[in-house]
Amino acid sequence: MTALRGSRKRTSGFSLVEALVTLALTGVLLAAIGTLTGQWLPVWRQGFAGVQRLEALDLAVQRLAADIAAAKPVTASGAFATPIFIGGPDAIVFVRQAIGPAAGERLEWVRFARQDNVFARARAPYAPTADDHAQPTFADPVELARGAYRFRFSYAGPDHVWATNWVGRSTLPVAVRIDVFDGDAAAPLPLSTTVALRIDAPASCAGQASVGGCLGRLSGAQ
Numbered sequence: 001m002t003a004l005r006g007s008r009k010r011t012s013g014f015s016l017v018e019a020l021v022t023l024a025l026t027g028v029l030l031a032a033i034g035t036l037t038g039q040w041l042p043v044w045r046q047g048f049a050g051v052q053r054l055e056a057l058d059l060a061v062q063r064l065a066a067d068i069a070a071a072k073p074v075t076a077s078g079a080f081a082t083p084i085f086i087g088g089p090d091a092i093v094f095v096r097q098a099i100g101p102a103a104g105e106r107l108e109w110v111r112f113a114r115q116d117n118v119f120a121r122a123r124a125p126y127a128p129t130a131d132d133h134a135q136p137t138f139a140d141p142v143e144l145a146r147g148a149y150r151f152r153f154s155y156a157g158p159d160h161v162w163a164t165n166w167v168g169r170s171t172l173p174v175a176v177r178i179d180v181f182d183g184d185a186a187a188p189l190p191l192s193t194t195v196a197l198r199i200d201a202p203a204s205c206a207g208q209a210s211v212g213g214c215l216g217r218l219s220g221a222q
Contacts, residue, residue: 058191060144061178063121064151065195067110068176070096073199074107076129086135087155087166087173090114093135094172095126111138112151119145148183172197 071094073083086093091113098106107126112119122138145151155166155173166173176195179188 054189054191057145057149057180057189060119061180061191061193063144064112064178065193067096067112067121068092068094068178068195069198071172071197071199072096072107073172074126076134082168082170083172084109085166085169085172087153087176089152089154089164090150092153092176098123109136109138112144114151117146118143119149119151150181150183152179152181152188153177154179172199 098108109124120141124136154177
């Protein structure tokens with residue numbers, strides 16, 4: 001019985017060859033995992049960066065939409081004949097109520113435009129002037145998008161016909177379409193949207209049969 005127990009003690013556990021084989025297989029597995037991780041991680045990082053860019057771009061579109069919807073039908077000189085709204089295919093300027101902790105009831109100019117590879121929001125205080133065509137010096141630019149992303153604007157009046165420009169009109173547009181393109185892509189990104197303006201004429205013209213006639217009477221009275 002003693003000899004049998006001694007034989008069992010000598011044969012229990014791994015032999016040196018078995019240990020070396022186990023270490024070799026572990027090394028092969030670790031090398032395979034490292035290779036897969038090295039190939040997969042850059043793709044994952046690229047995809048995650050793309051998601052972050054799209055989320056930031058979506059926030060930029062939301063900021064654009066909120067500002068455009070709040071545009072006010074006021075003019076540089078205080079007359080209602082031609083409200084401040086300079087809409088082009090790739091830039092837009094209008095007046096809205098100022099936003100911020102201490103904004104109060106102030107109005108401010110807002111401009112969205114692309115400059116030096118950056119699409120940004122800039123603003124300036126609003127004050128009536130004698131020149132309906134004068135624009136203030138914009139400041140405090142806030143970057144909304146950078147790089148190849150392009151913003152394109154279209155404008156529709158009560159006839160719902162889209163135009164690439166809205167300048168010198170007697171009213172604000174009824175709606176503004178915001179199309180976002182990735183570089184030179186022909187189709188806009190899915191986050192493109194259409195914004196309905198909350199108001200496009202002075203409150204005193206509400207319910208009038210002809211908004212244009214109302215604006216003309218207001219301008220003549222002033």
